[in-house]
Amino acid sequence: MTTPPPGLRERKKQATREALREAALRLAVERGPDQVRVEDIAEAAGVSPRTYNNYFASREQAIVSAVTADREARIAAAVAAGPADVRLADAVTDAVVEQYTDTGEHEHRALLLITTRPALRDAFLDSTAGIEPPLAAVLAERLADAEPHTARVLAAGVAAAVRIALEGWLQPAGNLGGGGLVVPTGALPDQLRATLAPLAPAFDAAERRPAG
Amino acid sequence: MTTPPPGLRERKKQATREALREAALRLAVERGPDQVRVEDIAEAAGVSPRTYNNYFASREQAIVSAVTADREARIAAAVAAGPADVRLADAVTDAVVEQYTDTGEHEHRALLLITTRPALRDAFLDSTAGIEPPLAAVLAERLADAEPHTARVLAAGVAAAVRIALEGWLQPAGNLGGGGLVVPTGALPDQLRATLAPLAPAFDAAERRPAG
DNA sequence: CAGGAAAACTGCGTGCGCGCAAGATTGCGC
DNA sequence: GCGCAATCTTGCGCGCACGCAGTTTTCCTG
Numbered sequence: 284m285t286t287p288p289p290g291l292r293e294r295k296k297q298a299t300r301e302a303l304r305e306a307a308l309r310l311a312v313e314r315g316p317d318q319v320r321v322e323d324i325a326e327a328a329g330v331s332p333r334t335y336n337n338y339f340a341s342r343e344q345a346i347v348s349a350v351t352a353d354r355e356a357r358i359a360a361a362v363a364a365g366p367a368d369v370r371l372a373d374a375v376t377d378a379v380v381e382q383y384t385d386t387g388e389h390e391h392r393a394l395l396l397i398t399t400r401p402a403l404r405d406a407f408l409d410s411t412a413g414i415e416p417p418l419a420a421v422l423a424e425r426l427a428d429a430e431p432h433t434a435r436v437l438a439a440g441v442a443a444a445v446r447i448a449l450e451g452w453l454q455p456a457g458n459l460g461g462g463g464l465v466v467p468t469g470a471l472p473d474q475l476r477a478t479l480a481p482l483a484p485a486f487d488a489a490e491r492r493p494a495g
Numbered sequence: 496m497t498t499p500p501p502g503l504r505e506r507k508k509q510a511t512r513e514a515l516r517e518a519a520l521r522l523a524v525e526r527g528p529d530q531v532r533v534e535d536i537a538e539a540a541g542v543s544p545r546t547y548n549n550y551f552a553s554r555e556q557a558i559v560s561a562v563t564a565d566r567e568a569r570i571a572a573a574v575a576a577g578p579a580d581v582r583l584a585d586a587v588t589d590a591v592v593e594q595y596t597d598t599g600e601h602e603h604r605a606l607l608l609i610t611t612r613p614a615l616r617d618a619f620l621d622s623t624a625g626i627e628p629p630l631a632a633v634l635a636e637r638l639a640d641a642e643p644h645t646a647r648v649l650a651a652g653v654a655a656a657v658r659i660a661l662e663g664w665l666q667p668a669g670n671l672g673g674g675g676l677v678v679p680t681g682a683l684p685d686q687l688r689a690t691l692a693p694l695a696p697a698f699d700a701a702e703r704r705p706a707g
Numbered sequence: 708c709a710g711g712a713a714a715a716c717t718g719c720g721t722g723c724g725c726g727c728a729a730g731a732t733t734g735c736g737c
Numbered sequence: 738g739c740g741c742a743a744t745c746t747t748g749c750g751c752g753c754a755c756g757c758a759g760t761t762t763t764c765c766t767g
Binding site: 506532533534544545548553554625 | 752753754755762
């Protein structure tokens with residue numbers, strides 16, 4: 284059930300998706316994100332503009348997707364691969380931190396681009412929502428005995444926490460409304476651990492008390 | 496700081512928003528949601544189509560907004576109004592359940608409309624994201640000593656939980672992927688309590704251990 | 708009460724998201 | 738091998754989102 288031979292059909296589909304990703308990022312870097320039209324991306328990838336948004340809903344999604352790749356799936360896989368005797372909260376936190384601690388030069392350059400344009404920034408933050416479905420599936424296995432929705436709620440919580448961490452990380456030193464003093468915006472791994480920490484007790488409880 | 500006299504400008508703005516809300520809902524009910532164009536809504540509200548999307552990003556948002564009103568603000572207000580000696584988790588849960596347990600005949604009719612059309616259903620579910628900001632502000636007061644992001648993460652978790660509850664509630668008896676048996680889709684208050692329950696330990700921990 | 712700045716509304720033009728129906732391509736069973 | 742069913746791709750067209758520049762309205766200050 285895990286990997287029935289992919290099939291040529293699906294492979295071509297992924298190839299097209301990859302071509303669009305690559306074309307979108309390349310053109311965005313070359314001429315600036317605002318100077319790239321969907322028509323250009325489609326042409327560079329060798330498909331029609333109409334086909335383009337069978338794969339991506341917006342222009343920004345394609346560019347961000349090139350950076351994001353399928354980080355969501357990798358997070359879920361990392362959690363699934365972890366041994367069953369460690370705290371679920373730790374497994375999830377480590378998986379998330381690891382997958383967001385990129386070392387790629389290629390990625391770093393693109394991230395600089397993303398932080399510049401608000402539209403790309405938003406699309407980047409929205410991409411965190413994609414974490415929920417695969418993570419929920421993995422959590423459902425670990426928490427098989429728990430209430431049905433628990434896995435989804437926890438996965439959604441993680442996605443939200445990641446989003447908040449990224450928001451904080453992308454903000455240079457913006458002032459927040461209210462009298463709160465602003466934290467000096469540490470490194471991304473620290474931000475991620477900080478936002479995921481409040482959810483740990485929920486994971487522990489779900490793990491410990493299967494069926495509430 | 497709470498209520499500096501609203502000012503005529505802001506009041507007219509809210510009046511226009513309300514007119515658009517009302518017009519959108521009325522037309523949607525009268526002739527069916529798909530037979531309503533932005534131009535029609537704008538005309539009924541006495542503004543130009545261009546002005547329309549200074550208030551709402553999409554056609555569906557306006558219709559949903561008429562049902563949602565400002566439920567987010569009421570939830571936050573209910574939490575803030577609650578006594579300080581009850582568990583924060585309970586206060587939040589009760590506030591959410593109460594605000595989603597509508598009794599309005601007007602609302603009920605509109606909800607029937609929303610459940611029908613997928614686009615409206617999606618917009619309705621998306622509206623839950625609006626819970627986060629006001630709720631986070633209220634939680635930040637209660638958890639003043641905690642780590643800065645904790646309130647936001649918890650608020651986002653609540654928003655996600657509500658969304659999941661609504662998703663489950665809107666599904667008649669759809670079959671889920673995997674071998675899970677489907678819960679008979681109870682009443683909305685039960686669904687909300689079920690999805691909020693897993694977050695309770697996180698609230699307790701945040702309340703108990705202020706600064707981690 | 709008058710002047711000026713700020714902000715909201717409007718018209719116009721362009722590009723995008725997406726439904727629809729027809730054509731092309733793949734995969735499967737006989 | 739061969740045809741059939743499923744699905745992906747494409748052209749077409751409509752409605753919407755949004756930037757831009759100009760006009761009108763509102764608000765504040767002297």
